[in-house]
Every structure is written in structure tokens, then in C-alpha cells.
Amino acid sequence: MGRKPNDSEPNRLGSLILLFLGFVSFIVVYFFMSAVWGPTESSKIESLTSLEVESGKLDGEESGGCCRGIPNLELWGPAVKWGTDFKFDSSEECCTACKAMCTGKDGPCLCDSWVFCGNKEACGSKFGECWLKKQKDTLAPERQEKGNKMMWTSGLVFGKGEGIIGMETEYGTLHIKLLPECSPHSVAYILELLSLGHCAGCKFYRAESRGQSWDSHGNHIKDASFGPPFALIQGTLNAQGTVFDKLPTEFCPTVRRGSVAWVGSGPEFFISLANHVEWKKSYTVFGSVLPEDMVIAEKIALLPTKSDVWNNIKVAVLEKAVPLLLRRVKSSQEELNLSS
Structure with a gap:
């Protein structure tokens, strides 16, 4: 004789279906809100404090x-x-x-x-x-x-999560960890610019991608050339209305992906998109870009350019310069102190 169906089974099945639909709805809403809001600046700073920013650390070098x-x-x-x-x-x-x-x-x-x-x-x-x-x-x-x-x-002396400034552009803000223990004169100049509250005339004017010579991690591809393109974005930090004094040579490690360095004695500078062992420690490095912000530098490197020749070297100059602004960046801890 067959067993009589239990009247509670349909109700249980219905509850499970409703629970599943609720779970799916939660997942959809979560991903939608994540896409809309994205990571906050505080979370980016927190991620920096959890990373060891290794500007200048390559082949045993340690900033x-x-x-x-x-x-x-x-x-x-x-x-x-x-x-x-x-x-x-x-x-x-x-x-x-x-x-x-x-x-x-x-x-x-x-x-x-x-x-x-x-x-x-x-x-x-x-x-x-x-x-x-x-x-x-x-x-x-x-x-x-x-x-x-x-x-x-x-x-x-800047601890982890300290000494971070924002280099703001229309394509996003590059967060830069400064290195005062390594390049104190350079950092002092950056802090002077920061105190002005403006950086009129500061801009990126040269942009060259990694091309076929370096991979996405900045490593040189075997048997490839060393440029052009030279895997960098270059600009100036000479603000209008200020007098610039040439900076001394300071910390000159191997330039690596994310390094922020002077061209000569400044105020021309560049952000490297690759590890440039071939440059043989020729440039003063005074900061390092937050790794996750390198996507902004890469975006600038792909903007429309025109060819030019500087000292018999072919370069790519931006058709339209990208203005930049130096600004303070509040860490999550500073925000907490303000709210309290």
C-alpha cells in the first residue's frame, strides 16, 4: 500500500524556493552597489597600509x-x-x-x-x-x-599609511607614498607645493606605453628592445608663481614600475610603467605610486600622442597635456579622529 503524501511537504518546498530567490536577490543587489560605489579612498589607503610599498626594491635594493x-x-x-x-x-x-x-x-x-x-x-x-x-x-x-x-x-619618518599625497588628474587620482628618509630635499619640495594649495602649470605632457617590451608587471620581455616606447608618463611640477631651485641627487635605485623620479635635477619628473634595469640607477626616486592606481597611469599612457625628437631620441608627446593637482589625502584613521 502506498504512503499517503504529507501535507507539509509542499509548504516546505515553497519555503525553500522563496529562500533561494531571496539569496539571489541579495547577490544581485550587492554586485550592483559595488559597481556603483566602487572602493572608497579610505579603503585604498587601508590597502596601502597592508602592503609593503617597495619603491626602489629590486635585485636586493631596499629603500x-x-x-x-x-x-x-x-x-x-x-x-x-x-x-x-x-x-x-x-x-x-x-x-x-x-x-x-x-x-x-x-x-x-x-x-x-x-x-x-x-x-x-x-x-x-x-x-x-x-x-x-x-x-x-x-x-x-x-x-x-x-x-x-x-x-x-x-x-x-613616515610610517605605513602616512606620507601619502594625491596627484589628481581628470582620469583619476594617483596616490603616492613619499620617501623622506631616502630623498629628503625632494620630499621637502613636494610638501612646499602641497602647502600652496594649487599647482598651476603642473601637468603630464609625455606618454609612452609599455609596448611590446614589458609585460603587465613591468618585467622586460626577453629579446625585446628597451624602447621606444619607453614605458613612462612624464610631466613637470614647476608651479607658476614659484621659484624652483635645482634639487640635489639623492636616492637613485633601479627605477621600477610605480617609481616617481626626477628627470635630472627637476622639476621635470616621470612615473615609470616598467622595471628599468637598463637605466643603471640614474634618477632620484622620491615616491612610489599605490599599485592599484597604476591603471590610471596606464590610461594616461594610452592617450593620443604625436611624435617628436629630443636629443636624437624619438619620444611621444601628448596631443593635449593633462593638468594635475597635488592634494592632501586623509587616511581612514584621520577621518575617524575628525568624526570623534
Whole structure:
């Protein structure tokens, strides 16, 4: 004899169907909202703090080993370590002591600036003093007017997620991690531009793709030429109404994909789209583009260009220059502090 059907089975089947339809609707809404809003700037900064930005790190090179400052400059700010009882033989040791106060975790360092007195004649009893400090604003550090009579040497230290500026264009914002420990004079100039609140005249004017010579990771393809095209976008950071002084040669590693470097002594600069071992450490690197923002640089590299010849080298110049603006970038932590 057959079993009588249970009246509860149709109801259970209907519930399962409704549950499945609800799940599908949730997935559709999720992907739609993700496409509309995309990643926020805060999430991009958080992703940077979770990455080790390796500007200058190629074939064993390590930008984290830099520890340089600017002579004849005294940075002010609250002291976290008093120099009267904290002395060293060199500015590098003082800088290293400041960097040691970075925990290595995400977020700001306990020490973000240092001041060292290294001129025996001028310093007198202060010789060797190393003052470790914490700035209220690392992108606008307090300082004495620098000059040749200043006996102090000073420098900045940016932790992960700090020292990031935005290079804003109509095609998107390139987030750049600055390297003050490696190229302090260069970074000081960038911070001066940032304080102006404008960068009139700053622009990209040359754009060359990776062509058939480098892959999407910036690695050179075996037996391919080294250009042209030369896998870079080039521009100027000479703002109208400002006087530019030539910058000294500083940190010159192998230029790699994402490196931001000067052409000569500036203010002409470029962002590299590839690892350029063939350039043999010829350019001062002062920053690195957030990896996920390289898609913006690649987009600019594919804009319409016209051919030109510079010093017997064929180059590609943009038909229409791309203006850029330097601006501050608030991290998620700074936004949290403001909201509280």
C-alpha cells in the first residue's frame, strides 16, 4: 500500500524556493552597489597600509635602509625623546632611532621627525644631541627658518599609511607614498607645493606605453628592445608663481614600475610603467605610486600622442597635456579622529 503524501511537504518546498530567490536577490543587489560605489579612498589607503610599498626594491635594493636628513634645518614639535640625555655620533644613528619607534604595524609612528646636532664647533655642549619628535601634521611639519647658520640636521619618518599625497588628474587620482628618509630635499619640495594649495602649470605632457617590451608587471620581455616606447608618463611640477631651485641627487635605485623620479635635477619628473634595469640607477626616486592606481597611469599612457625628437631620441608627446593637482589625502584613521 502506498504512503499517503504529507501535507507539509509542499509548504516546505515553497519555503525553500522563496529562500533561494531571496539569496539571489541579495547577490544581485550587492554586485550592483559595488559597481556603483566602487572602493572608497579610505579603503585604498587601508590597502596601502597592508602592503609593503617597495619603491626602489629590486635585485636586493631596499629603500627601507635609507636614513637621511636635511642639514641646516631645525624641525620643531613636541619631543618624545629629549636630546640632552640621548646622543649619537651621526645623524644616521639619530634617524634610525626614530624609525625604531615605528612598530611596523599599520598607522602612525610614535616618532615621525628627528633633529640632530652634528657640528662640533657650532653645537658645543649640544654636540651629538638627538631629539625625537612627534609632529601635529607630518605633511606640514613645524620648523625654524632654515639657513647656513643653523647647526641642526633634521628629517622626517613616515610610517605605513602616512606620507601619502594625491596627484589628481581628470582620469583619476594617483596616490603616492613619499620617501623622506631616502630623498629628503625632494620630499621637502613636494610638501612646499602641497602647502600652496594649487599647482598651476603642473601637468603630464609625455606618454609612452609599455609596448611590446614589458609585460603587465613591468618585467622586460626577453629579446625585446628597451624602447621606444619607453614605458613612462612624464610631466613637470614647476608651479607658476614659484621659484624652483635645482634639487640635489639623492636616492637613485633601479627605477621600477610605480617609481616617481626626477628627470635630472627637476622639476621635470616621470612615473615609470616598467622595471628599468637598463637605466643603471640614474634618477632620484622620491615616491612610489599605490599599485592599484597604476591603471590610471596606464590610461594616461594610452592617450593620443604625436611624435617628436629630443636629443636624437624619438619620444611621444601628448596631443593635449593633462593638468594635475597635488592634494592632501586623509587616511581612514584621520577621518575617524575628525568624526570623534
